[in-house]
Amino acid sequence: MIKGIKKWRLFSLVTALMVFLSGCGEEHLSTLTPAGQVGRDQLNLMVLSTGIMVLVIIVVLVVYLLTIIKFRRSKVGEDVIPKQVEGNHTLELIWTIIPIILLLILAVPTVIATYNLADVSGMDKKDAKGNATAVTVNVKANLYWWEFEYPDLGIITAQELVVPTKEKVYFNLKAADVKHSFWIPAAGGKLDTNVENINKFYLEFDKPSAGLEDGVFYGKCAELCGPSHALMDFKVKSLDRDDFDKWVANMQASKEAETPETDLAQQGQELFTNKTCIGCHAVSGAGTTGARGPSLATFGDRNRVAGFMEKTDENVKAWINDPEAHKPGNTMPQPEDINSGKKFTDQELTALTEYLMGLSVEE
Amino acid sequence: MSSIAQKKGFGATLWDYLTTVDHKKIAILYLVTGGFFFIVGGIEAMLIRIQLAKPDNDFVSAGLYNEIITMHGTTMIFLAAMPLIFAFMNAVVPLQIGARDVAFPFLNSLGFWMFFFGGIFLNLSWFLGGAPDAGWTSYASLSLASPGHGIDFYALGLQISGGGTLIAGINFLVTIINMRAPGMTYMRMPLFTWSTFVASALILFAFPPLTVGLFLMIFDRMFDANFFDHTMGGNTVIWEHLFWIFGHPEVYILILPMFGVFSEIFATFSRKRLFGYSAMVFATVLIGFLGFMVWAHHMFTTGLGATANAIFAVATMAIAVPTGVKIFNWLLTMWGGSIKFTTAMLYAVAFIPMFVIGGVTGVMQASAPLDYQLHDSYFIVAHFHYVIVGGTVLGLLAGLHFYWPLMFNTMLDETLGKITFWLFLIGFNLTFFIQHFLGLLGMPRRVFTYGADQGWDLFNLISSFGAIFMAVAVTILLINIVKTIAQNKAVGRDPWGDGRTLEWAIPQPVPFYNFKQTPLVRGLDTFWIEKQEGNKEGMTYAEPVGDIHMPHNSFIPFVMAFGLFVGAFGALYNGEQAWAVPVLILGLLITFLSMGTRSLKDDLGYHIHKEDLMDKKGGKH
Numbered sequence: 001m002i003k004g005i006k007k008w009r010l011f012s013l014v015t016a017l018m019v020f021l022s023g024c025g026e027e028h029l030s031t032l033t034p035a036g037q038v039g040r041d042q043l044n045l046m047v048l049s050t051g052i053m054v055l056v057i058i059v060v061l062v063v064y065l066l067t068i069i070k071f072r073r074s075k076v077g078e079d080v081i082p083k084q085v086e087g088n089h090t091l092e093l094i095w096t097i098i099p100i101i102l103l104l105i106l107a108v109p110t111v112i113a114t115y116n117l118a119d120v121s122g123m124d125k126k127d128a129k130g131n132a133t134a135v136t137v138n139v140k141a142n143l144y145w146w147e148f149e150y151p152d153l154g155i156i157t158a159q160e161l162v163v164p165t166k167e168k169v170y171f172n173l174k175a176a177d178v179k180h181s182f183w184i185p186a187a188g189g190k191l192d193t194n195v196e197n198i199n200k201f202y203l204e205f206d207k208p209s210a211g212l213e214d215g216v217f218y219g220k221c222a223e224l225c226g227p228s229h230a231l232m233d234f235k236v237k238s239l240d241r242d243d244f245d246k247w248v249a250n251m252q253a254s255k256e257a258e259t260p261e262t263d264l265a266q267q268g269q270e271l272f273t274n275k276t277c278i279g280c281h282a283v284s285g286a287g288t289t290g291a292r293g294p295s296l297a298t299f300g301d302r303n304r305v306a307g308f309m310e311k312t313d314e315n316v317k318a319w320i321n322d323p324e325a326h327k328p329g330n331t332m333p334q335p336e337d338i339n340s341g342k343k344f345t346d347q348e349l350t351a352l353t354e355y356l357m358g359l360s361v362e363e
Numbered sequence: 364m365s366s367i368a369q370k371k372g373f374g375a376t377l378w379d380y381l382t383t384v385d386h387k388k389i390a391i392l393y394l395v396t397g398g399f400f401f402i403v404g405g406i407e408a409m410l411i412r413i414q415l416a417k418p419d420n421d422f423v424s425a426g427l428y429n430e431i432i433t434m435h436g437t438t439m440i441f442l443a444a445m446p447l448i449f450a451f452m453n454a455v456v457p458l459q460i461g462a463r464d465v466a467f468p469f470l471n472s473l474g475f476w477m478f479f480f481g482g483i484f485l486n487l488s489w490f491l492g493g494a495p496d497a498g499w500t501s502y503a504s505l506s507l508a509s510p511g512h513g514i515d516f517y518a519l520g521l522q523i524s525g526g527g528t529l530i531a532g533i534n535f536l537v538t539i540i541n542m543r544a545p546g547m548t549y550m551r552m553p554l555f556t557w558s559t560f561v562a563s564a565l566i567l568f569a570f571p572p573l574t575v576g577l578f579l580m581i582f583d584r585m586f587d588a589n590f591f592d593h594t595m596g597g598n599t600v601i602w603e604h605l606f607w608i609f610g611h612p613e614v615y616i617l618i619l620p621m622f623g624v625f626s627e628i629f630a631t632f633s634r635k636r637l638f639g640y641s642a643m644v645f646a647t648v649l650i651g652f653l654g655f656m657v658w659a660h661h662m663f664t665t666g667l668g669a670t671a672n673a674i675f676a677v678a679t680m681a682i683a684v685p686t687g688v689k690i691f692n693w694l695l696t697m698w699g700g701s702i703k704f705t706t707a708m709l710y711a712v713a714f715i716p717m718f719v720i721g722g723v724t725g726v727m728q729a730s731a732p733l734d735y736q737l738h739d740s741y742f743i744v745a746h747f748h749y750v751i752v753g754g755t756v757l758g759l760l761a762g763l764h765f766y767w768p769l770m771f772n773t774m775l776d777e778t779l780g781k782i783t784f785w786l787f788l789i790g791f792n793l794t795f796f797i798q799h800f801l802g803l804l805g806m807p808r809r810v811f812t813y814g815a816d817q818g819w820d821l822f823n824l825i826s827s828f829g830a831i832f833m834a835v836a837v838t839i840l841l842i843n844i845v846k847t848i849a850q851n852k853a854v855g856r857d858p859w860g861d862g863r864t865l866e867w868a869i870p871q872p873v874p875f876y877n878f879k880q881t882p883l884v885r886g887l888d889t890f891w892i893e894k895q896e897g898n899k900e901g902m903t904y905a906e907p908v909g910d911i912h913m914p915h916n917s918f919i920p921f922v923m924a925f926g927l928f929v930g931a932f933g934a935l936y937n938g939e940q941a942w943a944v945p946v947l948i949l950g951l952l953i954t955f956l957s958m959g960t961r962s963l964k965d966d967l968g969y970h971i972h973k974e975d976l977m978d979k980k981g982g983k984h
Contacts, residue, residue: 091691
């Protein structure tokens with residue numbers, strides 16, 4: 001009896017928790033607060049399947065509790081030999097057919113949604129001038145950073161994806177080294193970045209991300225890819241179409257050789273060039289894929305350092321000074337490897353930081 | 364067993380176990396080794412939960428964490444759950460079908476020792492440069508990129524122990540097909556025998572893909588083949604397919620025998636025959652069959668395309684139907700019965716809601732578009748722990764209490780058993796229920812740490828807190844076992860009083876030759892029928908007392924498996940150490956020579972004579 005009550009208590013607790021949680025979770029990260037149609041479709045399936053499943057659980061629990069309450073040996077009597085029932089065909093039919101019906105109710109929308117979410121035909125649509133109508137992003141997953149190339153727009157960025165709102169944004173996904181998985185929980189489900197083929201899908205964003213706590217959605221790597229898998233975060237900025245177009249234009253206009261304003265930053269730029277940083281990191285937004293390290297053209301606009309560290313000058317310095325300590329297994333050289341066996345001096349680090357923080361395409 | 368231990372010294376007992384071909388002793392070997400690895404896997408689990416108890420924790424490093432999760436999963440599946448299941452299969456199935464042993468006692472021993480040495484080999488990686496770190500699924504691009512020898516230990520260790528599993532599976536298939544006592548038709552087989560039969564068939568078909576996959580992996584890593592190297596025309600997705608064509612049936616191999624154990628327990632402690640026996644058998648076979656049709660649901664996000672995803676989604680949902688049939692038949696078995704809440708029964712009763720939760724979250728994930736969100740998040744971690752811990756581990760604990768008297772002629776303490784049960788159940792739910800929500804809130808699995816203030820801090824802390832309960836529960840279980848062995852209080856035949864099947868009819872301690880006379884099976888639950896008719900002996904016999912043909916003990920299986928263990932070191936260090944190739948050859952030589960010895964030396968066994976049997980009552984050897 002006590003056990004039965006406990007079970008019920010647990011159950012109502014669970015229900016309460018569900019209600020509590022659905023209003024909870026971080027809006028920029030939770031699958032329960034979808035940012036667009038894809039996430040919403042998936043949440044609807046979740047609500048539907050949870051509903052059906054809670055129904056099943058209730059039925060089972062009712063029979064279960066009645067059974068273990070009514071037929072305890074202490075109630076039935078110590079010496080009673082129960083009737084040895086073989087089975088019951090009607091019952092067997094009932095609990096075969098009803099689940100089949102319940103599953104069909106779930107299966108039909110499942111199949112429809114599976115096909116809908118896989119429809120990437122819009123990717124190839126062209127307008128009268130031969131320009132692509134939709135934004136397509138080539139995502140390349142690297143140990144442990146993300147590259148976002150916009151092939152139709154001739155621009156490239158990293159770590160922070162920028163997308164327009166209220167339209168389907170298409171993705172070509174591929175991994176550069178080992179398998180990763182591209183996941184923006186708030187926007188919709190994940191898709192793996194395989195090493196040998198390109199996976200395609202789309203996502204949608206209703207509103208600009210500016211209203212969110214950090215001004216960005218959180219993206220995650222969802223496939224174990226090595227020691228720093230947990231740190232392979234990225235961020236997503238959604239902009240109204242006008243703002244997005246402005247951002248694209250700024251990106252296209254950004255140049256390698258722009259000279260920064262302050263002396264310190266100029267010194268940083270020199271170091272950046274002389275110490276071969278520039279060999280792997282582009283500082284212009286215009287370009288195509290192929291660099292060995294993430295583009296830093298929007299470094300100053302980004303939300304994080306190295307994808308996951310809080311954006312402070314101290315962290316930029318700490319990162320350059322010892323990348324391995326912060327992101328084990330990453331492919332960025334230690335300072336000793338590019339600075340003739342020495343660490344950078346604090347002054348050099350400050351200069352580099354000043355320069356990098358000034359790299360921006362936004363106002 | 365206990366009578367033997369009293370008479371012999373430690374050395375003699377050890378030798379006896381190293382050479383035994385007796386299914387009852389091999390069961391104990393499986394139980395002890397599986398139990399040991401269960402503790403090892405449990406310690407690894409505790410390290411995981413300590414690391415994740417708070418955000419940005421640095422209790423273990425990123426690389427070490429990946430080694431721990433890999434070894435936790437691999438150990439628990441291959442080295443704890445599988446052998447513990449084999450322990451019960453070995454201890455119970457031959458007795459349950461009225462056989463004197465399994466069909467191939469020598470192979471039974473070989474299977475165990477291969478598992479044993481494979482498991483030891485895999486775990487030696489901890490001391491020889493680092494454990495595997497690509498997850499228990501060891502996806503090809505990552506495992507090929509993994510530095511050091513961890514993955515080599517994984518591939519070689521699992522290859523050896525997997526061979527042992529395949530041997531054991533074939534052995535049980537043959538045993539159940541050929542060695543049933545007269546009168547035990549297929550539709551009179553107890554459910555545990557049925558589920559062992561189906562699980563063994565799954566092993567037969569599921570392990571070869573794993574073997575193939577592991578060999579390709581071994582060739583890629585050790586001999587520079589390019590099966591999974593896409594830059595050389597290989598393909599990593601092939602590994603995913605091979606792994607899951609094995610991996611999905613594997614989870615049914617883990618759960619089906621436990622369904623069998625639960626079926627026996629429900630019937631016994633409700634004093635009622637299993638409701639809908641034929642439906643239960645049919646459902647078991649159907650689950651086994653469908654188990655091979657759904658592997659790609661582990662790969663919904665791999666990018667197989669809408670049609671493949673839709674087909675596998677619907678096929679996966681279909682499995683819920685036979686599983687639901689089983690749940691309701693178990694409920695109806697208890698309905699109208701007389702339920703006695705022994706510890707074993709408590710586990711069985713708790714299993715129903717736990718497994719239903721694990722099952723329904725499985726159906727949710729079968730919905731492919733929804734799975735895009737749930738896959739590789741903490742939701743899936745919660746789901747598979749609800750089916751594997753809520754199903755398999757509860758089944759193993761139930762079986763441990765239920766079959767302990769059959770194996771050792773003593774009984775585990777019921778009070779301590781119930782304390783363990785409650786602590787374990789509470790801890791299990793605290794740990795894993797909340798993880799569903801962590802997944803929904805966007806937390807990916809296999810992360811060694813997480814940043815603060817992503818809405819995950821409290822839930823992770825609760826989860827880690829729950830793990831403490833489980834650790835305490837297992838500790839109390841160990842105390843219980845030690846106490847029971849120390850007291851060594853014999854309980855005799857049919858200790859539960861309500862035994863229904865043949866294994867409970869045999870005198871205790873079980874004679875080393877099992878049945879003096881082969882029994883005649885007169886129906887389902889044959890022991891129950893005999894008891895109801897007032898038969899004091901509990902059995903009707905199919906034959907008069909006669910000579911019994913027995914196999915000799917043999918040390919060869921141990922040596923054979925040991926050769927593979929030695930050879931594996933050679934393969935592992937190939938191209939790196941000068942001694943590698945000689946050691947590889949030496950190891951294979953040991954194995955092949957012992958195989959040759961076995962083949963060329965006639966061992967016809969021996970006979971226990973009728974006269975000796977007549978004046979013996981119990982199991983004195």
